[in-house]
Amino acid sequence: MAKFGVSMEVGSDGVAVITISNPPVNALAPASNRLGSFSPPLHRLFLRYRILIWFSPIVSGALCLLRISVPGMRPYVYAGFDSRLGRIGFHYPIFFRNAAPSGGVDLSSGCFLPILDIGLEVLFDVRMPCFVVLEVLFDVRMYSFRGAVVDGLKKTYTEAMRRDDVKAIVLTGASGKFSGGFDINVFEEIHRTGQLSRLPDVSVELVVDIIEEGKKPSVAAIQGLALGGGLELTMGCHARISTPNAQLGLPELTLGVIPGFGGTQRLPRLVGLSKAIEMMLLSKSISAKEGNKLGLIDAIASHEELLREAKLFKELVLSSTSKGLVHVFFAQRATSKVPKISDIGLKPKNVKKVAVIGGGLMGSGIATALIQSNISVLLKEVDSTYLQRGLKMIAANLEGLVKKGAMTQDKMNKTLSLVKGVLDYSEFRDVDMVIEAVIEKVPLKQTIFSDIEKACTPQCILATNTSTIDLNIVGAKTRSQDRIVGAHFFSPAHVMPLLEIVRTEKTSPQVILDLMTVGKVIRKVPVVVGNCTGFAVNRTFFPYSQAAHLLANLGVDIFRVDRVINSFGMPMGPFQLQDLAGYGVAFAVKKEYAVAFRGRTFESELLELMAESGRNGKNNGKGFYIYEKGSKPRPDPSVRSIIEESIRRANILPGGKPVTLTDQEILEMIFFPVVNEACRVLDEGVVVRASDLDIASVLGMGFPRYRGGLVFWADSIGAAYIHASLSRLAEAYGSFFKPSPYLEERAKKGMPLRDPPCAVTWFESSPVVEEAAHTDTGARCLGRRGPPLEGFIRPVWHFSSIFVSYL
Numbered sequence: 001m002a003k004f005g006v007s008m009e010v011g012s013d014g015v016a017v018i019t020i021s022n023p024p025v026n027a028l029a030p031a032s033n034r035l036g037s038f039s040p041p042l043h044r045l046f047l048r049y050r051i052l053i054w055f056s057p058i059v060s061g062a063l064c065l066l067r068i069s070v071p072g073m074r075p076y077v078y079a080g081f082d083s084r085l086g087r088i089g090f091h092y093p094i095f096f097r098n099a100a101p102s103g104g105v106d107l108s109s110g111c112f113l114p115i116l117d118i119g120l121e122v123l124f125d126v127r128m129p130c131f132v133v134l135e136v137l138f139d140v141r142m143y144s145f146r147g148a149v150v151d152g153l154k155k156t157y158t159e160a161m162r163r164d165d166v167k168a169i170v171l172t173g174a175s176g177k178f179s180g181g182f183d184i185n186v187f188e189e190i191h192r193t194g195q196l197s198r199l200p201d202v203s204v205e206l207v208v209d210i211i212e213e214g215k216k217p218s219v220a221a222i223q224g225l226a227l228g229g230g231l232e233l234t235m236g237c238h239a240r241i242s243t244p245n246a247q248l249g250l251p252e253l254t255l256g257v258i259p260g261f262g263g264t265q266r267l268p269r270l271v272g273l274s275k276a277i278e279m280m281l282l283s284k285s286i287s288a289k290e291g292n293k294l295g296l297i298d299a300i301a302s303h304e305e306l307l308r309e310a311k312l313f314k315e316l317v318l319s320s321t322s323k324g325l326v327h328v329f330f331a332q333r334a335t336s337k338v339p340k341i342s343d344i345g346l347k348p349k350n351v352k353k354v355a356v357i358g359g360g361l362m363g364s365g366i367a368t369a370l371i372q373s374n375i376s377v378l379l380k381e382v383d384s385t386y387l388q389r390g391l392k393m394i395a396a397n398l399e400g401l402v403k404k405g406a407m408t409q410d411k412m413n414k415t416l417s418l419v420k421g422v423l424d425y426s427e428f429r430d431v432d433m434v435i436e437a438v439i440e441k442v443p444l445k446q447t448i449f450s451d452i453e454k455a456c457t458p459q460c461i462l463a464t465n466t467s468t469i470d471l472n473i474v475g476a477k478t479r480s481q482d483r484i485v486g487a488h489f490f491s492p493a494h495v496m497p498l499l500e501i502v503r504t505e506k507t508s509p510q511v512i513l514d515l516m517t518v519g520k521v522i523r524k525v526p527v528v529v530g531n532c533t534g535f536a537v538n539r540t541f542f543p544y545s546q547a548a549h550l551l552a553n554l555g556v557d558i559f560r561v562d563r564v565i566n567s568f569g570m571p572m573g574p575f576q577l578q579d580l581a582g583y584g585v586a587f588a589v590k591k592e593y594a595v596a597f598r599g600r601t602f603e604s605e606l607l608e609l610m611a612e613s614g615r616n617g618k619n620n621g622k623g624f625y626i627y628e629k630g631s632k633p634r635p636d637p638s639v640r641s642i643i644e645e646s647i648r649r650a651n652i653l654p655g656g657k658p659v660t661l662t663d664q665e666i667l668e669m670i671f672f673p674v675v676n677e678a679c680r681v682l683d684e685g686v687v688v689r690a691s692d693l694d695i696a697s698v699l700g701m702g703f704p705r706y707r708g709g710l711v712f713w714a715d716s717i718g719a720a721y722i723h724a725s726l727s728r729l730a731e732a733y734g735s736f737f738k739p740s741p742y743l744e745e746r747a748k749k750g751m752p753l754r755d756p757p758c759a760v761t762w763f764e765s766s767p768v769v770e771e772a773a774h775t776d777t778g779a780r781c782l783g784r785r786g787p788p789l790e791g792f793i794r795p796v797w798h799f800s801s802i803f804v805s806y807l
């Protein structure tokens with residue numbers, strides 16, 4: 001196995017193989033590593049002491065000045081003596097934000113984890129005999145010793161160029177991957193610390209000066225993937241050889257930045273302008289085969305262009321767009337880490353055959369998603385008319401893909417052969433999972449669950465696609481509560497990427513893990529949530545359309561509301577969304593919400609009046625908008641009379657006059673109640689972590705990805721502002737806007753909303769949570785004592801006084 005970082009092996013033929021090794025994707029991390037960086041930027045040098053520091057993940061009870069322990073991947077930093085020795089005992093976690101850009105200890109040449117106990121001599125700068133200024137940058141995701149790829153490449157390449165026995169260089173990556181690109185953790189770190197100096201000028205120094213203009217030929221040997229900076233590195237080489245299935249792409253735009261290692265210049269010269277634009281703007285990767293056809297070889301970009309790009313790249317890294325997108329990147333990956341589910345050594349079972357009950361829009365969409373990933377499906381309906389309709393819908397879904405060129409006819413036929421229609425449960429004996437997707441009627445669902453409990457094996461997963469009904473009620477007539485789980489897909493199920501996995505307190509971890517695995521197999525993003533009315537997404541967003549109706553009944557133009565929300569970045573406004581979903585859904589959930597969220601719902605008769613006038617949204621071509629084949633939805637001016645009647649019945653106009661609002665006020669009146677409900681969802685622990693709600697809002701509701709998701713966006717505004725605004729609105733328009741206790745508390749304490757509630761003490765490996773840990777509550781919830789980041793002087797002082805007495 002290749003050494004962590006960058007290694008070189010020179011063969012007798014004079015070829016040096018330089019290998020990047022930085023699991024899991026050989027990300028190009030810059031040189032300075034945070035854990036190893038000790039320096040005194042805050043104070044001038046007064047005295048210099050030589051201190052022996054022990055890094056020890058295993059020593060316990062030993063006398064040490066500074067101990068770093070590593071449970072799994074996570075280092076903790078403690079200062080002081082061990083209390084078990086009976087001397088003054090204190091264990092302060094130390095959180096520091098800023099690392100010196102250079103200097104400090106170079107720990108970059110090795111792997112941290114395998115090292116159990118190492119001693120290092122470090123020079124410390126000390127101001128007074130009793131005051132030590134320490135700065136340790138510390139990060140949960142800090143693969144401290146892996147932060148050496150870029151620097152390692154520079155050093156190794158320079159050495160290869162210098163050595164007489166090296167005639168040519170092959171650049172490659174370890175473990176079957178070339179490189180996933182620049183280390184995205186660094187973006188996150190820059191967003192947190194503002195330290196732009198963490199971005200190296202790789203494009204010129206490494207790619208141009210060392211590789212491209214080097215006197216020895218370089219060949220990139222690509223396998224697996226070469227993305228972003230990884231691909232850019234290969235484009236600096238003089239030739240590229242690749243395995244046929246390698247993924248090549250510049251997906252930087254998905255993170256809100258442009259390719260920063262010269263890719264914008266080199267790629268168009270290699271594959272042509274239009275293909276390069278497509279690859280960059282759509283972040284679309286191509287296979288190596290296609291890359292070879294296009295001529296992804298021998299390219300040069302001028303020095304000046306690269307410098308300009310590098311500058312722009314740095315500006316973009318600091319943009320709020322990049323911050324939001326980088327947050328979403330990590331938040332999405334965090335969803336698969338579910339404490340006490342994904343971390344307890346369970347093995348997912350192999351789900352090969354699934355029965356879907358109900359061949360309506362949802363059922364057929366779910367079946368389509370399953371067969372597309374080679375999972376056999378039994379589609380059950382009540383009679384052959386409904387069954388044929390369901391099977392036709394599945395075929396139509398696939399035909400759509402064939403028309404778009406995303407599937408061949410042959411593949412479509414093979415895929416369709418994986419679905420079989422049935423009218424009873426006789427073939428349910430060998431299915432691994434059932435997904436019920438019938439209409440939202442409690443007695444019907446209860447009967448189905450009691451039937452499938454009998455028809456299936458005792459190991460079969462019993463899932464429901466309900467979007468609202470309490471799972472305990474759905475499974476009330478069974479004895480298999482541990483196998484009952486929510487598989488809430490979003491419509492159209494074969495397209496929308498979110499899968500809300502709803503667990504009750506009885507659902508077994510194995511069942512949750514199995515469903516998460518199926519979700520991944522069918523290329524969804526599974527987010528595990530708790531059981532409550534509307535679960536995470538629909539519950540959080542119920543105030544969205546209700547706020548829109550409130551505005552309508554206050555006399556605000558509904559089309560303006562839609563325009564404001566659309567320009568905020570939502571795919572469509574709340575009225576157009578209601579048209580799209582059809583009013584039946586809204587009628588079905590209205591009562592549920594009124595009961596479950598008593599005192600904070602807004603009830604209006606607008607939709608009933610719309611339905612009475614023969615409108616049902618897009619379904620029948622008539623809603624708030626007019627829908628005609630081949631043209632965009634057009635606002636229907638005739639709905640104004642219906643709205644006027646609704647206003648008359650609601651009777652909430654202040655002083656009998658329509659209110660006048662700015663666009664900003666409209667935005668706040670729509671989204672702040674949603675944020676308020678998100679606070680309740682966080683407070684009740686419905687989601688594992690706040691960032692799960694960000695992902696759920698982005699993937700389930702179309703909340704703009706570049707705003708980082710609902711909670712991230714709310715935190716960018718601040719709890720205090722949202723609270724003040726909602727309090728004012730509550731005074732003017734009633735309890736619909738009343739701030740939740742969670743929001744109130746955060747606002748009072750000046751804390752972000754994303755702080756982890758105490759329920760999530762188990763999850764400590766996300767940068768999101770790590771940042772939260774820098775606050776009082778976060779630290780408390782994560783089981784760390786001591787003050788937040790800004791208050792680090794106290795433990796340092798404490799440590800230093802003992803340290804001096806020890807000396």
Ligand SMILES: C[C@H](O)CC(=O)SCCNC(=O)CCNC(=O)[C@H](O)C(C)(C)COP(=O)(O)OP(=O)(O)OC[C@H]1O[C@@H](n2cnc3c(N)ncnc32)[C@H](O)[C@@H]1OP(=O)(O)O
Pocket residue numbers: 024025027028180181182183184185225227228229230232251252254255258259260261263333334
């Ligand atoms: C200067 C340059 O122009 C700027 C850049 O290069 S910006 C970076 C451009 N690169 C990218 O956007 C690639 C982003 N990564 C991906 O698309 C996917 O992770 C992938 C296709 C590489 C692999 O996908 P997949 O096999 O499904 O694994 P996935 O779960 O996503 O990632 C595996 C792990 O690698 C990490 N990872 C992936 N790419 C990373 C990167 N570029 N930096 C740091 N970590 C990365 C993930 O966070 C995840 O970590 P975890 O196991 O701790 O959660």
